Amino acid sequence: MKANIINIGNSQGIILPAVLLRKLNLSLKSTVQIKIDNGVIVIKPEPRQGWAEAAKQMHAASDDELLLGDFPTEFDKEEWTW
Template identity: 80%
Template sequence: MKANIINIGNSQGIILPSMLLRQLKLSNRSTVELEINNGSIIIKPEPRQGWAEAAKQMNAAGDDQLLLGDFPNEFEKEEWTW
């Protein structure tokens, strides 16, 4: 797939086809990481986008309790020293 470099204000950029954005689950507000590797530009989705907001919503709904409580194992009971 080819793309042309175009002027965007005082900068330059490329237009990414919507097909690629859909495959990576990116939208207009997504953040990506840019890297240069062996003369190539690599664009990677930023991991865990939206997790902070989802955690806030879970907390507000009271849905962020531990599924399993603390339970000691044999090592913790007998061999662990502080």
């Protein structure tokens, strides 16, 4: 796939085709890491995007309870002093 470098304000850039963005599950305002590796430009999605918002929504829906409750260990039973 080819792309041309274009002017974007006072900078230059490329337009990423929508098909590539969909394959990487990226959308407008997604954060990516950009680096040069052996003369090649590498664009890599930032991990865990959207997790903070998803956690807030889970909490609002009371869907963030522990799957397993607290349970005592041998340390708690024998060694821990209250």
